[in-house]
Amino acid sequence: MVKWFWQRRGAERKLQLRSRGDLGGADRVDFEELAPDIDTFLGQAAYLQLGYFETLTELIQTLPELAEKEAVARAAGAALTKHEALVALIRERGDDPTELMRPFREPLDAFRVATHGVRPQETMLSVHITAGMLDDFYLALSASYAETGRRVARILQADSDRQAIVEILADTIASDPEWKSLLALWGRRLVGDTLLIARAALRPMTVGSAVEAKVEPVFTELMAAHSRRMDAMALAA
Numbered sequence: 188m189v190k191w192f193w194q195r196r197g198a199e200r201k202l203q204l205r206s207r208g209d210l211g212g213a214d215r216v217d218f219e220e221l222a223p224d225i226d227t228f229l230g231q232a233a234y235l236q237l238g239y240f241e242t243l244t245e246l247i248q249t250l251p252e253l254a255e256k257e258a259v260a261r262a263a264g265a266a267l268t269k270h271e272a273l274v275a276l277i278r279e280r281g282d283d284p285t286e287l288m289r290p291f292r293e294p295l296d297a298f299r300v301a302t303h304g305v306r307p308q309e310t311m312l313s314v315h316i317t318a319g320m321l322d323d324f325y326l327a328l329s330a331s332y333a334e335t336g337r338r339v340a341r342i343l344q345a346d347s348d349r350q351a352i353v354e355i356l357a358d359t360i361a362s363d364p365e366w367k368s369l370l371a372l373w374g375r376r377l378v379g380d381t382l383l384i385a386r387a388a389l390r391p392m393t394v395g396s397a398v399e400a401k402v403e404p405v406f407t408e409l410m411a412a413h414s415r416r417m418d419a420m421a422l423a424a
Contacts, residue, residue: 222331229277230287231295232325232339236270237288238299239263239318242310249307258351262314265348272342276335294384301380308359308366309373311352316377318347319416320409324385327405357420371422378413382406 222228243263250256274284302317304310326343329336360367385406417423 222328225332225335226282226287228325228328228332229273229280229282229335229339230284230289231291232343233270233273233277233284234288234291234295235318235321235325236266236273238295239266239314240270242299242303242314246307246310246314255355258355259311261348262352265346266318269342269345269347272345273339276338276342280335298380298384302377304373308356308370311356312370312374313377315349315352315356316374316413316416317381318349320378320381320413321384322347323409323412324405327408353420360421367422370420371417374417374422378410382409385409 223231240263243259243266247256247259247263250259277284277287298317302313304313322343326340329340329343332339356370360370
């Protein structure tokens with residue numbers, strides 16, 4: 188049975204949400220006893236990047252235009268580069284990347300299936316939105332792990348090379364009002380599925396107003412960043 192961060196025992200960590208923009212700065216919210224052990228953190232982060240790569244690679248063959256194929260291939264390559272960097276870090280620590288990722292294969296694959304669109308444009312938006320939100324989330328978590336966390340942060344902050352995908356989506360949206368409505372609705376649906384992944388990771392053993400008050404700023408920040416991504420494509424979040 189897979190256990191999320193909040194279900195696992197281990198050394199206590201302090202999760203800090205960094206300020207808006209670069210997720211680093213003075214405005215911080217501390218989360219006691221909610222951050223995962225380092226192996227869980229690295230295993231999940233690495234498998235997420237592998238999942239982005241897999242989704243984008245599968246998407247390439249469904250696209251008719253060469254320029255679109257090239258754009259998606261570049262984004263897939265960026266995700267693979269991040270995955271390989273995380274795997275290298277895991278190996279450097281003396282652990283087996285496959286074993287660290289294995290417990291999260293089933294739930295994260297189910298998440299990818301749930302956020303896979305019927306149309307290629309929906310799947311492009313899925314990757315852009317879900318990867319953006321979860322990269323932000325894991326970047327916030329990285330503050331808990333000293334030098335290892337700083338190295339993970341540098342990996343996650345590398346260029347995801349998705350701007351060409353954003354431009355493809357923007358052109359699609361501009362071409363037909365129906366696309367705008369469809370993708371706006373799809374984008375709103377993605378938020379719920381994505382926040383469930385993050386919320387499961389943060390949920391404490393008991394839920395109370397004090398705990399919720401600590402958790403809320405994380406999701407406020409994730410939603411603010413999500414709104415900026417949607418606004419950049421002229422979509423309502």
